[in-house]
Amino acid sequence: MHGQAEETLKNYIRDEKLRKVFGKVFDESTILAVHALAKKGIFSVLEFPISSGKEAVVFRAVDASGNYKAVKIYKIETSGFRHMMDYLKGDPRFKNVKNEKRNIVHAWTKKEFANLRLANSVGARVPMPYGYYENVLAMEFIGKNGDASSTLRETKMGDYSWAYEALAENIAKLLYKAELVFADLSEYNILVNAEKENAPEIVLIDIGQAVLTSHPKAEEFFMRDMRNIANYFTRVGVKKSADELIDDVRAWKQKLQGSK
Numbered sequence: 001m002h003g004q005a006e007e008t009l010k011n012y013i014r015d016e017k018l019r020k021v022f023g024k025v026f027d028e029s030t031i032l033a034v035h036a037l038a039k040k041g042i043f044s045v046l047e048f049p050i051s052s053g054k055e056a057v058v059f060r061a062v063d064a065s066g067n068y069k070a071v072k073i074y075k076i077e078t079s080g081f082r083h084m085m086d087y088l089k090g091d092p093r094f095k096n097v098k099n100e101k102r103n104i105v106h107a108w109t110k111k112e113f114a115n116l117r118l119a120n121s122v123g124a125r126v127p128m129p130y131g132y133y134e135n136v137l138a139m140e141f142i143g144k145n146g147d148a149s150s151t152l153r154e155t156k157m158g159d160y161s162w163a164y165e166a167l168a169e170n171i172a173k174l175l176y177k178a179e180l181v182f183a184d185l186s187e188y189n190i191l192v193n194a195e196k197e198n199a200p201e202i203v204l205i206d207i208g209q210a211v212l213t214s215h216p217k218a219e220e221f222f223m224r225d226m227r228n229i230a231n232y233f234t235r236v237g238v239k240k241s242a243d244e245l246i247d248d249v250r251a252w253k254q255k256l257q258g259s260k
Ligand SMILES: Nc1ncnc2c1ncn2[C@@H]1O[C@H](COP(=O)(O)OP(=O)(O)OP(=O)(O)O)[C@@H](O)[C@H]1O
Pocket: 050, 051, 052, 053, 054, 055, 056, 057, 058, 070, 072, 127, 139, 140, 141, 142, 143, 148, 149, 150, 151, 188, 189, 205, 206, 207
């Protein structure tokens, strides 16, 4: 990285060491994408990475008014783009994606944004999406006083039944109102948000791979999700089989009819 891109990055990452790391992980076009999104006023500084995975780095960002945002930046050199193609191919929204790394990752980012927006519009609890540009996605920061919420996996609770109920409701909203199947649902992609005193909530994240129910593998993905979730809750004391979970999701169908 050199010249203009480096100068541009200085506006968004204050710490020199972090800037160096960023320059190693991301290319110049990603810096320009950060710039394009920041220009819309969504955020002004990338403060630090909350999480750094194989496919993406999630930053805590802050906007000009001091509000926290989460900015997820997908790596172009990701090793996951072949598996991304599987989830894009059967989706009528993304059938014209060129089979090239950069295009796939951009489409994936757009898909995560579209899924977040769709899920949000039916009242499922996901981070509010704010915008995206190429491989950069900005969304609501889930956390309390600037500390990002933990995943369900990392959260130790006495009682998990409320989380189970909330999850069944959210799965039902996705399925019946948005016609979306999450397709990678697990205790790792659910945050437990304790921001509101006495009223913790679960928030579904990492929804890029979610597919419409018309996807040829939607049913298979749905059954895998139900097995994963039932197994997890059984381990933490809410004993449920996948079939019982499906019944609990179905029970929401009527309740949701006529609501938002
Ligand atoms: N909106 C958000 N608010 C707060 N923290 C978030 C948000 N989105 C993601 N995170 C944090 O970043 C982590 C990784 O996010 P996510 O699962 O979307 O990315 P990923 O690329 O799948 O990473 P991984 O491979 O580690 O699962 C989450 O476990 C969570 O700790």
